[in-house]
Amino acid sequence: MPKLYIILFLLFNINVSLANNGIINPIKFYKAETINKHTTRIPFKLVDHLMIVEAELLNQKGNFIIDTGAESMILNKVHFSNLYENQRKRQTTGILNSVEDRYEKQIKEFILHNFTLENKTSDVINLAHIEKTKKIKILGIIGYNILKDYEIFIDMYLNQITLTKVDDLGNKLIKNVYLERxxxxxxxxxxxxxxxxxxxxxxxxxxxxxxxxxxxxxxxxxxxxxxxxxxxxxxxxxxxxxxxxxxxxxxxxxxxxxxxxxxxxxxxxxxxxxxxxxxxxxxxxxxxxxxxxxxxxxxxxxxxxxxxxxxxxxxxxxx
CATH class of the missing domain: 2.40.70.10 (Acid Proteases)
Known part of the structure; x- marks a missing residue:
């Protein structure tokens, strides 16, 4: 019987509250292109069927998965083992049974070129088996709480994601962002x-x-x-x-x-x-x-x- 191992990131059931201890340095998307002061364009590559963007965090360069099915940002404990010491431990569940204990870590700033997000929270869990399956280094996963403040154009034709800052009503802070109709x-x-x-x-x-x-x-x-x-x-x-x-x-x-x-x-x-x-x-x-x-x-x-x-x-x- 053929076997194909597929990682389903929508399985994370994450209910995040801000942690009160620990700071993570800003994360930088070093291949991002600034379109204007409210818009950035980030190229992604497809690994199997996953959208992967490259970024740098704590002097490490690596891959992050774009995942609207995860509520928080998730960091891989394999590469950030020091981040979960003495943190509050929680547990989550998923469709394939319970996920191991995870730890919360506050991100002071999350930088997308000229964009700055403050007071975000990450979860730190072990993603080693995903790295093994996909045969790539994965620093983490970018989820809903990072993406929600933007209008997100996911373009499989050009393999890029365009993020445009919006107000509380969802209106873009700058008009005429897209050349496409x-x-x-x-x-x-x-x-x-x-x-x-x-x-x-x-x-x-x-x-x-x-x-x-x-x-x-x-x-x-x-x-x-x-x-x-x-x-x-x-x-x-x-x-x-x-x-x-x-x-x-x-x-x-x-x-x-x-x-x-x-x-x-x-x-x-x-x-x-x-x-x-x-x-x-x-x-x-x-x-x-x-x-x-x-x-x-x-x-x-x-x-x-x-x-x-x-x-x-x-x-x-x-x-």
């Missing part, structure tokens, strides 16, 4: 830090979570059989989650996913799994997760304050 939009609900959209498969109503670090889409085993009629299984895979525990799932392609009359998708690589633990952990009900395959078919702008997704066409036919 926005062609469509979609409302979403923000459940804690999870982006939730409504959609259909075979005319059946579904709720999907959007997660940049889900390497394959997921569909819940418990959905209506009319939905599963359009899930075409191909093989079995082994998924490895944040706790380094594994489960076996069916993988195939999900057809006829539609989020509105004008926003629909071609067949997407998807795994059939049980999302009950994740739904319990996040306090919501999701029928599926849309990840890499979603962003590979759509150039997407996320605005957390307005709870809105915007879409920009690929300049060439993608399929």
């Amino acid at each position: 926005i062609v469509d939009s979609l409302d979403f609900n923000l459940k804690n830090h999870t982006i939730v959209v409504k959609g259909t498969v075979n005319n059946q109503d579904l709720r999907f979570g959007i997660d940049t670090a889900a390497e394959f889409n997921q569909i819940n085993k418990s959905v209506n059989k009319k939905v599963l009629k359009y899930f075409i299984a191909k093989k079995r895979l082994t998924l490895t989650g944040a706790s380094n525990k594994s489960i076996e799932v069916l993988a195939g392609k999900l057809h006829r996913v539609q989020l509105s009359k004008s926003i629909y998708f071609g067949p997407m690589l998807t795994v059939l799994t049980n999302l009950s633990k994740m739904n319990e952990a996040f306090g919501t009900h999701l029928d599926g997760i849309l990840g890499y395959e979603f962003f590979a078919q759509k150039r997407v702008i996320i605005n957390y304050q307005k709870e809105k997704l915007y879409f920009i066409n690929y300049p060439l036919n993608y399929h």
Whole structure:
């Protein structure tokens, strides 16, 4: 039976409060390009189906994963072992059972070129098994609490992320940021830090979570059989989650996913799994997760304050 190990970062269930001790030096994105005083553009590389940006922290250069499914910033204990001494210890859970104890650390400043974020909190946990699986050095994960103050343009065509500072209402502090034309939009609900959209498969109503670090889409085993009629299984895979525990799932392609009359998708690589633990952990009900395959078919702008997704066409036919 073939085995493919897939890291699912959306499994982190992190409820962060600010720690009162310890300071982390500013983190610098040394390959970022300043567009204006409120906008920066950061190139990313794809490692398997993960978006990886390069940054420097505490004189270490390495890779950070962009993950809207994680609430906080997460630092890898392998490379920052000194940061978790004498810190408050907490525990979290995920779909693949409980994650090991983690420690909180306050970040005084998080710098994106000319951007400065203050009073953010990171979690420090062991990500060694992820590094081993992906065969790259991972310093950490950039999650919701870093991204939420920006409008985020995730562009798989150019392999770059554009961050533009917004006000409390989600309005960009500078206009005319994008050369590309926005062609469509979609409302979403923000459940804690999870982006939730409504959609259909075979005319059946579904709720999907959007997660940049889900390497394959997921569909819940418990959905209506009319939905599963359009899930075409191909093989079995082994998924490895944040706790380094594994489960076996069916993988195939999900057809006829539609989020509105004008926003629909071609067949997407998807795994059939049980999302009950994740739904319990996040306090919501999701029928599926849309990840890499979603962003590979759509150039997407996320605005957390307005709870809105915007879409920009690929300049060439993608399929």
